[in-house]
Amino acid sequence: MSTRRQTSPLRNLRQKCGGSCTSDDDLPEVKLITQPINGLHYIRNRLRPPKSRNGIYYSTDWDKSALVSNFQKRGWLQVPSFNGEWNFYWACTQNCRYIFGIDHPYRMRSDQVINHFPNSIELSRKDLLIKNIKRYRKDLERRGDPLAQSHPPDTKLGIGGTRYKHLDIIPMTFVLPSDYQMFVEVFHRNPASTWIVKPCSKSQGVGIYLVNKLSKLKKFAYDARTFYPQINRDTCVISKYIDNPLLIGGKKFDLRLFVLVTTFNPLKAYLYKEGFCRFCTEKYDETEIDNVFMHLTNVSIQKTNQEYNSIHGGKWPLQNLWLYLDSLRGEGVSDMLWSRITATIRHSLDAVAPVMANDRHCFEVYGYDIIIDNNLKPWLIEINTSPSMHSTTTNDRMLKSRLIDNVLDVVVPPNCMPNEHWDKTPNPELLKNFTVLMPISPCKPKEQVPVRRKGRLSKKKKSKSTTASSGICSFTPPPAEGETKIKRSNKVVKRL
Numbered sequence: 001m002s003t004r005r006q007t008s009p010l011r012n013l014r015q016k017c018g019g020s021c022t023s024d025d026d027l028p029e030v031k032l033i034t035q036p037i038n039g040l041h042y043i044r045n046r047l048r049p050p051k052s053r054n055g056i057y058y059s060t061d062w063d064k065s066a067l068v069s070n071f072q073k074r075g076w077l078q079v080p081s082f083n084g085e086w087n088f089y090w091a092c093t094q095n096c097r098y099i100f101g102i103d104h105p106y107r108m109r110s111d112q113v114i115n116h117f118p119n120s121i122e123l124s125r126k127d128l129l130i131k132n133i134k135r136y137r138k139d140l141e142r143r144g145d146p147l148a149q150s151h152p153p154d155t156k157l158g159i160g161g162t163r164y165k166h167l168d169i170i171p172m173t174f175v176l177p178s179d180y181q182m183f184v185e186v187f188h189r190n191p192a193s194t195w196i197v198k199p200c201s202k203s204q205g206v207g208i209y210l211v212n213k214l215s216k217l218k219k220f221a222y223d224a225r226t227f228y229p230q231i232n233r234d235t236c237v238i239s240k241y242i243d244n245p246l247l248i249g250g251k252k253f254d255l256r257l258f259v260l261v262t263t264f265n266p267l268k269a270y271l272y273k274e275g276f277c278r279f280c281t282e283k284y285d286e287t288e289i290d291n292v293f294m295h296l297t298n299v300s301i302q303k304t305n306q307e308y309n310s311i312h313g314g315k316w317p318l319q320n321l322w323l324y325l326d327s328l329r330g331e332g333v334s335d336m337l338w339s340r341i342t343a344t345i346r347h348s349l350d351a352v353a354p355v356m357a358n359d360r361h362c363f364e365v366y367g368y369d370i371i372i373d374n375n376l377k378p379w380l381i382e383i384n385t386s387p388s389m390h391s392t393t394t395n396d397r398m399l400k401s402r403l404i405d406n407v408l409d410v411v412v413p414p415n416c417m418p419n420e421h422w423d424k425t426p427n428p429e430l431l432k433n434f435t436v437l438m439p440i441s442p443c444k445p446k447e448q449v450p451v452r453r454k455g456r457l458s459k460k461k462k463s464k465s466t467t468a469s470s471g472i473c474s475f476t477p478p479p480a481e482g483e484t485k486i487k488r489s490n491k492v493v494k495r496l
Contacts, residue, residue, distance in 0.1 A: 058088040059078065060091075061090065066403070067404055148167065151165060167347060172239065176238055210241060256275055258366070261349065264349075269436075269437040270436055281314060299388075
């Protein structure tokens with residue numbers, strides 16, 4: 001029997017869609033599974049557990065301290081990924097799709113778990129995410145769901161380009177070149193607007209640029225006349241640029257949040273209470289659209305600037321942001337913003353749940369990128385299926401180590417082997433920094449009871465000792481030259 005490896009249909013489909021999915025850690029140096037499959041003999045051996053079972057065996061494609069240290073802390077033993085003896089596999093998206101391939105299936109055992117769903121590309125590819133959200137809106141509107149309520153027809157359209165009260169979670173977006181003519185019609189209504197172009201299948205800010213003239217899109221104008229879906233083309237999305245972002249110290253930033261999904265049917269999702277803000281290294285100026293250091297917050301881009309500070313990495317923990325907002329805009333503003341963010345994330349997961357392949361061996365940690373405008377409205381920018389576990393600072397490493405530790409507590413049954421028959425309902429005590437993303441109320445989708453976040457102290461329990469030891473300000477980078485400090489209740493928040 002020939003041992004020649006064939007390309008799976010799922011991989012072919014992915015290539016036709018334009019390449020790999022959005023991922024922070026999927027880099028070329030990752031070793032892919034390339035072992036030949038010698039007929040059914042290999043698959044049958046693949047179904048059997050190892051001869052000696054002294055504990056949990058793990059495999060990982062990433063040699064990151066946040067991952068390996070947590071595996072070793074639990075006494076797990078590392079094995080190669082290609083021989084199939086592992087119980088827990090933290091894989092890259094390419095190897096995961098190979099495992100779930102149609103022509104070369106791995107037929108996972110009941111005691112195995114892997115960190116990706118088979119078609120997580122529905123969330124990570126920008127064009128597929130837009131398609132799923134638009135379909136989700138239409139489905140709710142067709143059913144007459146209160147979540148699909150709209151503003152009056154004479155309401156001026158904003159950045160989202162819709163009149164939905166609760167479903168306006170993404171900027172107005174078109175897929176190029178297929179939607180080029182529709183984009184041109186919208187552009188002519190407001191020729192002074194700025195748009196941002198992003199490749200559908202790339203990450204780390206690669207290929208992103210801003211445009212304010214149709215002459216910069218001549219390539220898509222030509223492709224729109226000669227576009228054939230069956231031919232592989234460089235598909236992009238073009239979105240209305242959020243030109244009024246919330247600024248701190250004159251600099252633009254976005255939020256990186258982590259969401260754990262253990263099953264899509266029924267949907268069980270958890271939002272990690274810790275996260276960080278990623279700041280640009282140069283002050284924001286909407287007129288300089290060619291300067292990526294003031295518009296794109298990707299660390300891979302900002303660290304190439306001479307102004308990049310490797311000490312704090314241009315990052316702020318969420319706790320500093322909440323304290324900053326409550327100090328400037330009033331107590332409780334951060335709780336209101338947090339409830340809006342949770343509603344936005346829940347909407348995005350509800351949008352893709354019907355099309356996700358819900359394999360019981362799978363879980364996934366998503367990296368959500370969210371931008372907040374000056375009106376404190378969160379906008380979903382993109383979703384990463386492999387959020388980077390690389391640490392740029394000490395605080396970054398500690399945060400991601402706590403995240404992985406919490407993830408393992410939730411996805412692995414306590415004191416036993418992974419089991420596909422487990423109902424994936426963890427003990428509430430094991431959730432720790434995770435908060436359950438509950439279904440959105442149809443009546444008041446943005447008035448959910450806010451969850452008390454780590455690092456927030458009630459006024460009765462505040463004291464100088466707790467303030468000094470809480471660690472809220474220990475992460476704060478030093479202020480730039482000429483910038484000020486904001487004082488409130490004996491606490492100091494430093495502007496970037």
